[in-house]
Amino acid sequence: MVHEASVPAARPVPRRPARAAAEVLRSAFAESRPAVLRLLAWTLLSALPALVSGKAMALAVDRGFLDHRPGQAACWLGVFAAAALTGAWATRQTYPQLAHVVEPLRDRLVRRLVSGLLHRGVAARGRPDASAATAVAQLTRQVEAVRDATAGQLLVVSHFALTALAVLGGTAMLAPAATPLIAVPLLLALTGFAATTPVTMRRQRQAFAADENLARLCAETLTALRDIVTCGARRPTEQDLLAAVAAGVRANRALAVTAAVRRLLVALGAHLPLLLVVLAAPALVRRGLTPGEVMGVLAYLTGTLEPALRLLVQGVGSSWLRLAVAAERLAAASEPPPTSVDADDGPRHIEYGTDAEYGIDGPDGEHRIDGTDGTRGHRPADGSVRLLGISYSYGAAADPVFDALDLTLDDGEHLAVVGPSGVGKSTLADVLAGDVPPDRGNVLLGGAAAGRLTPRELAHVRVLLPQDAYVFAGELQENLRWLCPRASERDVMSAVRALGAAPLVERLGGLQATVDPAALSAGERQIIALVRAHLSPARLVILDEATRHLDAQAELHVEEAFRTRPGTVVTITHRPGPARRADRVLFLDGDRARVGTHSELLATVPGYRALVGGHGGDLDSTD
Numbered sequence: 001m002v003h004e005a006s007v008p009a010a011r012p013v014p015r016r017p018a019r020a021a022a023e024v025l026r027s028a029f030a031e032s033r034p035a036v037l038r039l040l041a042w043t044l045l046s047a048l049p050a051l052v053s054g055k056a057m058a059l060a061v062d063r064g065f066l067d068h069r070p071g072q073a074a075c076w077l078g079v080f081a082a083a084a085l086t087g088a089w090a091t092r093q094t095y096p097q098l099a100h101v102v103e104p105l106r107d108r109l110v111r112r113l114v115s116g117l118l119h120r121g122v123a124a125r126g127r128p129d130a131s132a133a134t135a136v137a138q139l140t141r142q143v144e145a146v147r148d149a150t151a152g153q154l155l156v157v158s159h160f161a162l163t164a165l166a167v168l169g170g171t172a173m174l175a176p177a178a179t180p181l182i183a184v185p186l187l188l189a190l191t192g193f194a195a196t197t198p199v200t201m202r203r204q205r206q207a208f209a210a211d212e213n214l215a216r217l218c219a220e221t222l223t224a225l226r227d228i229v230t231c232g233a234r235r236p237t238e239q240d241l242l243a244a245v246a247a248g249v250r251a252n253r254a255l256a257v258t259a260a261v262r263r264l265l266v267a268l269g270a271h272l273p274l275l276l277v278v279l280a281a282p283a284l285v286r287r288g289l290t291p292g293e294v295m296g297v298l299a300y301l302t303g304t305l306e307p308a309l310r311l312l313v314q315g316v317g318s319s320w321l322r323l324a325v326a327a328e329r330l331a332a333a334s335e336p337p338p339t340s341v342d343a344d345d346g347p348r349h350i351e352y353g354t355d356a357e358y359g360i361d362g363p364d365g366e367h368r369i370d371g372t373d374g375t376r377g378h379r380p381a382d383g384s385v386r387l388l389g390i391s392y393s394y395g396a397a398a399d400p401v402f403d404a405l406d407l408t409l410d411d412g413e414h415l416a417v418v419g420p421s422g423v424g425k426s427t428l429a430d431v432l433a434g435d436v437p438p439d440r441g442n443v444l445l446g447g448a449a450a451g452r453l454t455p456r457e458l459a460h461v462r463v464l465l466p467q468d469a470y471v472f473a474g475e476l477q478e479n480l481r482w483l484c485p486r487a488s489e490r491d492v493m494s495a496v497r498a499l500g501a502a503p504l505v506e507r508l509g510g511l512q513a514t515v516d517p518a519a520l521s522a523g524e525r526q527i528i529a530l531v532r533a534h535l536s537p538a539r540l541v542i543l544d545e546a547t548r549h550l551d552a553q554a555e556l557h558v559e560e561a562f563r564t565r566p567g568t569v570v571t572i573t574h575r576p577g578p579a580r581r582a583d584r585v586l587f588l589d590g591d592r593a594r595v596g597t598h599s600e601l602l603a604t605v606p607g608y609r610a611l612v613g614g615h616g617g618d619l620d621s622t623d
Contacts, residue, residue, distance in 0.1 A: 023327070027105065035100035040158060042097060045090035047162035049083045050304045054170045054296035056080035061292030098151055106147040113143065113330055142208070142326040149323030156311055163308040167300045175289050178297045181276040182305070189269025193262065193313055200258040207255050208326065210248035217244050262313050269313075270306035277301065380446025380453070380461045382411035383539030383568035385432065390441030392424075392431060401427050404441070405593050407586065409568055411446075411539065416579040416598075417572045419588035420611065425572045426467075428588070429544040432570060433464040445540060459483070463538040465546035469529035471520060477511035479528055483536035495534040498561040500554060501527045523549035530558055539567035545574065552577060576612050587611075 056076050064073020164186070172179045221228065221237055228237050277284075281294050387407040393400040401424035409415055417425050430436040431443060434450035443450040445461050453461065463483060471479055480495070481487050489511065496505050504527055505511065517525065526549050533541055541562060547555040552575075559581060562569045571578050579585050580598045587594045587601055587608045594605050601608040 023331070027108070031108070032101040032104060035097050036154070039094055039097040039101065039154060042090045042094045043155070043158045044162060046087045046094065047159065047166055048090070049080070049087040050163045050166035050300075050308075051170055052080055052083040053303055054167075054174055054300040056083070056296075057299040058174055058290070058292040058296030061295050062290045063292075066291065094155060098155060101154060102147050102151045105150060106143060109143050109146060109330060142330055145326040146323055146330065149326070153323065160308045160312045163304055167305045171297055171300055174296050175284065175293045177284055177287055177289065178277055178280070178294075181280060182273040182297075182301065185272045185276070186269045186305070186309070189265045189309065189313075192265050192268065196258065196262060196265075200255070200262070203251065203255045203258055207248070207251040210244070210251040214241075214244045214248055217241055263310075265313050266306070266310045269309045270301060274298065274301045274306070380448045380457070380539075382446050383409075383462075383541075383566075384411045384444075384446055385409040385540065385568060385570075386442075386444040386447075387432075388442040388444065390431060390438040390443060392427060392436070392438045400439075401590075402588065402593055407593075407595060409570070411568055412566065414563060414569045414581075414583045415571070415586055416582035416584075417570060417586045417588065418574075418579050418608070418611065420590070423588045423590050425588060426544050429464060429542050429570070429572055432540075433462050433542055434458045435464070459538070461538055462540035462542060463533045463536040464542045465526075465529050465533050465544060467545040467548060468522070469525040469546070471515060471517045471525045471528050473517060474515060475511070476505065476508055476513050476515050476528070479515055480511070480531050480535060482532050483538070487535050492531075492535065495531050495561075498564070499527060499531050499534060500557040500561075501531050504528075521549070523554075526550060527554075530561075534561060534565060540570070541565075541567060542570045542572075544572045546571075547578075548574070579612070 056079050060073040060076035060080075064070060064076060168179065168183060168186075171182055217240060221241060228234055277294070277297055284294060285291065385407070386409075387405055389404045389406060391400050391403045391405070417428060419425050427436065431438055434443065434445065434453060437451050445453070445458075448461075450458070450461075477489075477492060480492050484491075492511065493502075496502055504524055508515065515528075520528075526546060530546060533543075533546075543562075547558055550558065555575070555577065559571075559578060571582065573579060582598070584595055585598050585601055585608075587605060589607045594601060594608070596604070602612065
């Protein structure tokens with residue numbers, strides 16, 4: 001089945017994890033260069049104990065304890081203590097500088113990710129997907145993973161590099177003969193660390209993918225729980241979820257095995273040199289090394305190199321991998337939607353922020369819009385609606401919600417849409433509004449194909465009020481003028497009086513009063529949204545249960561206000577009153593849509609007659 005007006009998911013160019021991680025680090029360096037330089041300066045000072053420890057130990061032993069001069073030994077140990085305190089103070093100073101680097105980086109990542117998600121959401125035009133759960137995982141776990149991992153890279157790598165240089169340099173000056181005993185195992189350990197990186201990176205990626213897949217499946221299952229139970233699909237759904245959990249367990253266990261292997265590298269790089277120095281100590285002493293110098297080399301190994309290498313392998317190893325994989329995924333998620341699609345997906349393209357989107361200027365300079373059926377239509381000029389053989393289903397294997405539906409509404413006509421709960425009335429509203437493209441057929445608004453209109457053009461053509469009205473915090477007049485920012489105060493008050501909202505405006509303190517959405521009732525929020533829609537320049541108004549929280553008298557007041565307003569009104573309702581008073585009624589029962597006046601449907605459609613007469617005045621309770 002070809003979705004004529006659908007936009008496929010974005011196809012970002014894949015990036016290698018290492019490249020994505022390098023781009024994150026380069027961004028951190030470029031955007032916070034002064035903080036990075038201050039961080040490196042403090043890190044250099046924090047490595048002072050690594051340089052001093054072995055030499056101070058050697059002098060304390062040779063010139064202090066072995067010469068029976070404990071005071072001088074204490075002095076040399078005091079030098080080491082002073083260096084350690086200085087290093088600790090310098091380490092403390094690195095954290096504020098580190099925050100100046102990683103916190104702005106996190107903010108930039110969140111902005112880019114949210115921008116990419118919103119752009120793709122707009123491009124999807126309401127086509128349901130499971131991206132919300134993945135987005136939650138990306139905004140929480142993966143952004144924080146990049147932030148924490150970047151902090152680890154900047155802090156631990158620089159500290160280890162300076163520590164390793166200090167240990168090798170100090171050993172070379174103190175005991176040149178012992179330098180190979182340290183350098184060779186350390187080089188082997190670092191080589192093994194690099195060799196295991198691709199395997200660990202692959203397993204880290206698998207662990208991330210397992211987490212995202214489990215989140216997606218949980219979201220899909222909770223959303224479709226009623227259908228799953230109704231269709232008797234509980235067993236296969238349970239098996240799918242358990243399989244996803246098992247896959248996550250296997251991925252994390254494999255990652256743990258790789259982490260254990262990496263811990264063995266600490267023994268190779270730090271413990272093996274310690275064993276070699278101890279075994280070679282008699283030969284080193286015979287070649288001229290003093291006992292204090294041997295003790296100094298051991299101090300370099302046990303007190304400095306071993307902790308630094310362990311932190312590098314255990315901390316930076318996983319930190320770098322998490323950074324690489326998370327940065328790769330975030331880079332893909334932050335990509336904007338494609339500006340064009342292949343021919344198989346239809347001729348639509350996406351651009352944002354221009355008045356000429358999807359348009360073609362005719363030879364007379366008049367703006368025209370291509371229809372999805374190959375015809376040309378003018379820019380929408382009225383509120384007329386034509387549905388030409390539209391069909392829609394929630395999935396490839398699902399029965400259609402409506403199939404080959406034809407409907408024509410003239411400008412100024414009032415239509416009520418009724419039907420049992422869950423039959424697809426709200427879905428029809430989304431299709432009418434151009435928010436959800438049909439699987440087949442065309443939706444023409446004012447003679448123009450809805451699938452070819454940009455969001456800005458659609459906002460001037462139609463206004464859709466959902467069941468739960470949206471009111472934002474701010475001045476009341478800002479809420480009322482949201483769809484018509486240039487409306488005068490006189491026009492606003494005229495709409496307020498027409499909708500019977502004057503008492504509410506007076507109670508809130510006038511148009512300049514600040515609105516707290518949480519302090520308003522559901523009915524008050526709907527009244528504000530209805531005034532906003534009444535002020536809108538759109539000629540087509542779609543009310544999807546937009547008066548469900550109002551009493552019958554208030555609902556009648558709203559109907560009269562929109563009846564005198566120029567344009568077309570489509571009311572999705574669960575009450576018989578709007579259906580009786582509408583020009584025509586569209587009855588959906590999951591079998592075949594029927595259109596006629598209230599009296600005609602009562603006389604000819606038993607399902608409509610049963611629905612109106614069998615619910616004590618309510619057509620249905622929910623949709």
